[in-house]
Ligand SMILES: Nc1ncnc2c1ncn2[C@@H]1O[C@H](COP(=O)(O)OP(=O)(O)OP(=O)(O)O)[C@@H](O)[C@H]1O
């Protein structure tokens with residue numbers, strides 16, 4: 001059974017339907033990349049999955065447990081789904097180390113020593129153990145995003161949702177974040193990634209999902225999508241992305 | 250003409266009462282103010298409307314009226330409080346309304362992404378408020394909160410009107426005995442000035458102590 005199943009999600013804001021029935025699934029260890037024009041509902045989709053924005057209808061299952069069940073323990077389920085934001089959202093009043101260990105301590109009830117050790121390991125994993133005592137304001141954008149990935153990892157999540165993790169970064173800082181994400185994918189982390197980084201998609205995505213106007217237009221392996229997209233819109237969009245962002249790998 | 254300064258030590262007693270009243274009502278105001286602020290920001294309609302009505306009433310009417318109502322008015326409803334309790338209660342209820350507004354502003358100044366990140370890692374609302382939003386809001390609020398503390402220290406002088414012998418009350422009593430209004434009130438004023446100076450310095454120290462790079466400044470994330 002799939003690790004994540006998303007079935008017929010609908011979501012409207014102020015009467016305007018942003019998601020018009022989105023369904024897909026994600027296997028354990030898979031990386032899927034979601035692409036699509038701005039305002040298409042990609043962020044909304046990620047937020048519906050962990051119910052930061054509750055969907056109007058449709059279902060989400062994580063590892064067999066229904067996330068959209070009103071009786072579900074949503075906090076426990078969210079603890080199993082990492083979320084990496086475009087704008088990092090590191091806790092401003094906490095050092096990098098404390099940002100990473102606060103989840104294990106407060107949400108999972110881990111003791112402080114074990115959590116500190118774990119947090120140091122996760123910072124090491126993203127190459128920032130030497131910045132453990134820095135506050136977010138003292139870190140570069142790329143470093144902030146790597147800390148936020150470490151923060152997600154420290155919860156030992158079943159999957160991580162990424163919402164345009166490199167879009168707020170200066171071009172020269174994108175690479176360091178993508179490298180971390182590529183390694184994660186290779187280590188078998190299950191990831192759902194909204195991104196414009198086609199180099200990343202090409203090198204690690206098991207599948208690319210192209211969304212437009214609240215629906216999935218087409219999905220397929222990077223090979224299929226790049227070489228012969230079935231839908232005309234997919235081809236046009238990939239062409240435009242390529243002009244805008246180029247290849248970064 | 251020779252001055253009789255024997256009254257000076259009496260003021261020290263008044264000073265202690267002034268400090269007691271200020272500290273107690275400020276502490277009361279912090280506790281109630283935070284609850285009111287949380288009600289206003291996160292409480293939904295049913296909690297935020299009562300909170301704002303409370304705030305409107307206590308900010309919209311004179312402190313002196315509130316004080317006199319508690320001390321002279323409540324007994325007619327069968328609630329008789331000591332002068333000290335009345336003073337602290339009236340000042341505390343009043344400062345709570347002001348502090349609630351400062352805390353509300355500070356909570357709303359914490360970037361919305363902070364709460365989102367906390368909730369998305371599985372914190373419930375109480376944890377997110379306690380571990381993420383409030384620690385940041387407290388740092389943001391210090392400057393306006395410091396003002397309120399200093400105002401309350403000075404406003405506490407109105408308790409002389411309900412017979413309390415605080416700094417002002419003692420001063421007034423002394424002056425009405427020796428008729429040296431000018432000297433006595435100058436000294437009273439200097440006492441307040443010294444207290445304000447000391448408290449300002451302490452608050453500055455506190456602000457430095459809890460300062461975190463990027464918080465309260467105009468830095469992102
Ligand atoms: N909280 C909200 N309230 C009202 N409208 C919203 C809200 N969040 C998103 N929307 C609207 O929903 C639509 C989809 O937004 P969403 O952020 O999901 O798009 P996106 O595909 O992530 O776009 P982008 O590439 O710009 O991030 C947009 O029109 C947006 O204005």
Ligand SMILES: [Mg+2]
Pocket residue numbers: 042043044163164
């Ligand atoms: Mg988006």
